[in-house]
Structures are given as structure tokens and as C-alpha cells.
Amino acid sequence: MSVQEKQNLSRRGFLKTAGISGTALCLGLYMSGEAEAKVVNSAQVAAEGDVELAAWIIINTDGKVTLICHRAEMGQGVYHSIAQIIAEELEVDLYGVDIQLTQGDEKKYGSQLTGGSSTIRGSYKNLLKLSATAREVLIMAAAARWTVPVTECYAELGHVIHKPSGKKFHYGELVAEAAKLTAPKDVKLKARADYKLIGKPSHRRDSPLKTNGEAIFGIDKRIPGLQFAAVERNPRLRGKVKSFDASAALKVPGVTRVFKVVMGIWDTDREGVAVVANSTWAAMQGKKALKVDWDDSGFDHVSSPEIFKHQRELLQTSEGLSVKTQGDPNGIISSAKDKLDVLYETPYQSHSCMEPVNCIAHWQGDKVEIWGPVQAPNWIQDYISKKMGLAREKVIVNMTFLGGGFGRKAMPDYPHEACVISKELGAPVQVVWSREDDATQGPYRPGISYRGEGVVENGTISAIKFRMAGQNNDHWRSGDNGRPNRSTTEGFLAPYFASIKNISFADVPFKTPVPTSFWRSVYASTNGFAYESFMDELAHKAMKDPLDFRREYLKDERSQKLIDKMEEVSGWKSKTKNQGYGVAITECFSSTVGHIVKVSKKSTGGIHIDKVWVVVDCGWYVNPDIIKAQVEGSVVMALGAATIHEITFKDGMVEQRNFYDYKMPRINDIPPTEVHIMENDANAGGMGEPGLPAFAPALTNAIFDLTGKRIRKLPFSLDTV
Structure with missing residues (x-):
């Protein structure tokens, strides 16, 4: 079988x-x-x-x-x-x-x-x-x-x-x-x-299937009577289809039908034109031959400079919605003669899964059956039952292997689109998104700006105040309830709250029509950069070693042992003047992960990453080989996010389209990575995501250690630092 x-x-x-x-x-x-x-x-x-x-x-x-x-x-x-x-x-x-x-x-x-x-x-x-x-x-x-x-x-x-x-x-x-x-x-x-x-360690059961071609990913799945579709979607989320000319598309061999389609993306609808054919290739060729006139009136056409300018303005003028406050950080910061007050900026990012977005749906009147690479079958059942008026148990979701997900394939938009097309056809259909569709349609990791204010007195933190301005993913899924972003403190280590008496976090509400969603490690990937960069700046202001400085405030036994291990494996105390060492420690989904990055100057200019050490405390764990693979993959993804990747908008449209302008790190870009796992009997933490957030701040902190230059905006080029 x-x-x-x-x-x-x-x-x-x-x-x-x-x-x-x-x-x-x-x-x-x-x-x-x-x-x-x-x-x-x-x-x-x-x-x-x-x-x-x-x-x-x-x-x-x-x-x-x-x-x-x-x-x-x-x-x-x-x-x-x-x-x-x-x-x-x-x-x-x-x-x-x-x-x-x-x-x-x-x-x-x-x-x-x-x-x-x-x-x-x-x-x-x-x-x-x-x-x-x-x-x-x-x-x-x-x-x-x-x-x-x-x-x-x-x-x-x-x-x-x-x-x-x-x-x-x-x-x-x-x-x-x-x-x-x-x-x-x-x-x-x-x-x-x-x-x-x-x-x-043990060899994964799915590895042979994925190397010999047996594994069935969503894009490989076939069922009897299957038709194929590609959709030309409005490049601006809120735009409409004014009219379309299908004559050239219908002349493409294999193309059978062309019609307007509306798919839901949470509480918004996206319009496009579906081209149906007897193969994915024919559907995509027919899509290229389409002529569509879009109606893009009645809403803002955003651009990246405007987005981040607005975020910076909000951080200077708004206190935001309080998420957590202890002590009197405002009083201490407002009366301080000398304080640290800096901004950090992280970009919008694409998920860019290796397996493009795809889904099969078969509408059968009183039920619909779905096959595909889905991360959240329950969410899809909820969404489609409401959108299409079916009982929840009549939405049947079959799971296949996924060629990467990172949060993108938890969204219900692409299964809903396949269901809508299948209902129109009265037959099963597979909808495959092109790489350009994926890059230009989103949803994306939100671009976020941060303001960090802090006071150091006598080598000790007196107060810290953080504000973040960026889109709240919850608003796409469940609407704006007026509450602050529940992930504002994500990535920040809980023991800091026990040792820093005066501290506050606030979410400054910010909205644009750009669709956003969860991305690997969610807000920890952006929060971690801001919060651990700021912790390094406070250490510098206190004139203390960055690792020792963290040790002062992470007083619990597990954190102390993690720092001991980081110091031991990296040779932190034996670093020389021509080497830059950076550290960052973040918590994500019940696991604490510390990164130490070592850098040096290239003879041709720019920065070379010599080595990365990662120490993981995930409590009880199953397979050390899988943990190490996840951390190594996280380092690769984090390297791209820190130094290459950025989704930008101009006139309401995405400027990047494929891997030629949203490039992936190459094998010769990847630094040697050494992973160590702490042994203890604590409850199991997560591991697919926690290995990512600490890399970017550890890298930029290492560059500061080597060059004296602070990097507060991502992405940046290693070649021009």
C-alpha cells in the first residue's frame, strides 16, 4: 500500500x-x-x-x-x-x-x-x-x-x-x-x-519517505476527477474586480473555464479571477493570458516609508495600552538626568515555504472535503462552516505532509478559495499558488517599531520602559476588541520581572490594510531583537560584561546553569580584541534559548560570522537530533531575516516577487553552529520555534563588540557594516 x-x-x-x-x-x-x-x-x-x-x-x-x-x-x-x-x-x-x-x-x-x-x-x-x-x-x-x-x-x-x-x-x-x-x-x-x-537520537521515520519520493505532500495529492486552478488575485488586498477579458486565456490548450472568485481572509474578502484547466501548468499559462481591470478606489495605498514613519511618530506621542507595569518606571525615567532612549525597527517578512500554498477541495452539496498542507484543521473547519453555511462536521479536513508552514498554512484563506472554486465547478479542484502569488499576497510577519527607555544608576538598572507599534495579528482573526497585543512581552525572560523593580510594557495600536499573520516564533522574533539589543545597550552603559550583566538579573537556577553552559562552550572569557562576541537569551513557548555569536572582519570589508553557539533549555525532550536540526534551521532562517529579507510596499502593492528579489541564505553563508541541550526534569517546552529569536540580537551585539557600531534596524548587510 x-x-x-x-x-x-x-x-x-x-x-x-x-x-x-x-x-x-x-x-x-x-x-x-x-x-x-x-x-x-x-x-x-x-x-x-x-x-x-x-x-x-x-x-x-x-x-x-x-x-x-x-x-x-x-x-x-x-x-x-x-x-x-x-x-x-x-x-x-x-x-x-x-x-x-x-x-x-x-x-x-x-x-x-x-x-x-x-x-x-x-x-x-x-x-x-x-x-x-x-x-x-x-x-x-x-x-x-x-x-x-x-x-x-x-x-x-x-x-x-x-x-x-x-x-x-x-x-x-x-x-x-x-x-x-x-x-x-x-x-x-x-x-x-x-x-x-x-x-x-534516532533516525526520523519520515526521512526515507521524503528522500525516495513516497511522501505525499499537499501538492502531490490526487483524487479521481480532479481539475486544476490558478487564480489572478487583486494585488491590493481591498481591491475589486471591475472586469476581465478571458478570451486569450480560453485559447490556452487545457483551459476549460474562467470566472470571478471571492475568498475570505478572516473578516476581509479578496477578489480575483480563477482559471480552471486539466493541469496546473495549463491553468497558470491561462492565468498569464488574462486581462483584468481592477477597481482600487476607496482605500489607502500604503507604502513602507509611510508605515514606519507613522510607527515612529506614534512611539513619540502615545503611551499606548499598558500590558504590564510594575514599580514606577515613568517617574524614574522622566526625572532621570541621563537615560537611554532608542528606537528599533524590524521589517515585514514573507513565510516563503518551499512547498507553495496549495489545496484540494471537493464540494459535494451537503459537505466539503479538503486535502492539503494545513497547520490548523480545526480553524479551517470553523471558518469554512461559517463562510459557506455548513455544519462543522460536514467540513472534512485531511492532513498531508507540509513542505514548510511557519504559520502561513494555519490560515483558512487558501482552503476557502479552493472550496469556493469547487462549488462553482461542481467537481474537485486543486488550487496551486505560484511563488509570486505567495510573495505578493501575504499574509506577512508584521513590521514593528520599538522604543526602549532605560535608566542605569551605579551600574544597576533602575527602570526600563518598552513600547511597540505594529499590527496585532489577533485583529485579523477576531477583530479589534480594544485590548493591547497579548504578545507584547513575548520573548522577554520572566526572571527579569523578578529582579528589575521598575518596568513597563505597552502596545501602541497601529493598523494598515496589510494582511499579517503568525510567523515562526511569532512576536518573539521581533520582540527578541529589540529587547535583547536594549539589554546589551544597558550593559554597555553600566560598563559591564554583557553576559555577566544578564547573570545579575536572571537569578533563577535554570538561567544560571544556562549562562554557565554558554560561557563554557563558547570560551566567552577567553575572547580577544580582534573577535566580536555577542549574546542574547530569549524565552519562547516555554523554552529558554541562549545564542552566542562570534564575528570577525573580512579582509575584503564587511563582517564574517565565525561561529554560533546555542544552548537550549527545553526541559523534558524526546530526540536530541531533532532539536539540533530545528535549532540549525532556525539559525538559517534567522540569518535571512536579519540580513536579507524584507517585504516592502509601494502604492499598496508588494515590491518583491520571487527568490530573485527575496533571496535565501546560501550554503556558504551559513555559519558553523554548535547546539547544546540542558538536562533537567522540568516540563517539556517547545522546540520548533524557540531557536530563532535570540540569533539576530546576538549577531548585532557581536558586531557592536567588534566595531562599536549599533545596529537597530533590520535587515542590514553584512558586507557593508
């Missing part, structure tokens, strides 16, 4: 594919967090047609074990990590089990939003408990069949073994008895020291 055939099955098809012809043990994790065993058979499914399988683990009578991946796999490694967790406590061969991506189903799996680095940290405790419960139920069944004490039995590699006699059953021989037993409420989990899989 191909990987394509294995993915995204109906309940009945799932049971057939899993090989459940008679009896199977299905263990599910319910919203209460309790594990429950139950028996399911094919006759029952055929009769009832609606058996609810809230199952994460399915074991059939021949011993085949199927594990469910409930979140999107977009390169971050959950396809493997979830299986690694389950296989550990279940005692099965990690490379002998089947892994399946599932449909969107909030009743079964809770939130399936793949974002906020939430998959492992949000579910690992329940998955461990569920897997251990499954193991214990199977041991109980074997002990009962042998009429021996449970304590004489143990599980290993998909078998239950009787220690005194050496007798054993494979799991499949026990499922009928096990399914009749009451699962124990409290099972003993392994100590970390006893793990065989967790905490150990």
Missing part, C-alpha cells in the same frame, strides 16, 4: 487499512486525559457506520501496531517524535509500527493547531500515560491467560514475556482479552534513566 493510500482515511477505511478484519485493541486519549480500551470489529462498523475511534494506538490480531500522528508534520519532526514517545512506554519497535496522519477531529484529538511549538509540550504526558496503560492492559491479559501474577510478566518489542518460564505472546494474540479488561487508572511511568528511546 502506498503512503498516499494510507493517509487521511475515513473511519471505516481506516479500520480496513489498519488490518482490523475481526478484533482489535483501540486505545484512545479522551478530553479528560483518561486512557480507555475497547474492542472494535468490522461487522460493527458496517452495521453502525459511525463508530467513534478516539484512538491513538490500534493493535490488531496479527500484532500490527498503528500509531496516530494528530498534528501536522511540516519538517519539525512530530511524525517521528509522537511515535517515539508511544513506542517507549508501549514497548514496541519504533521502526516496525505504522504511522498515519489523521483527519481534523477536535472531539477526538483536541486542538490540532500545529503552532506555538505546542505538539510535544501539550501532549507528551498524556501520550506517555496512554502508552503505559496499553502496555499494562496487555500484560494483564497475558498474566490471566497463563494464570500467573502480573508481577512475573513484562513487555518487550511487542511481546509480553513470562520471566520465570520464558513463555511469550505477541500483542496481537492478546487483544481480544485485553479489550475486555478495565484499564488501570494509575500506571507507573518509566524513570528517564530507564528510557530506551526517549532522549536518544
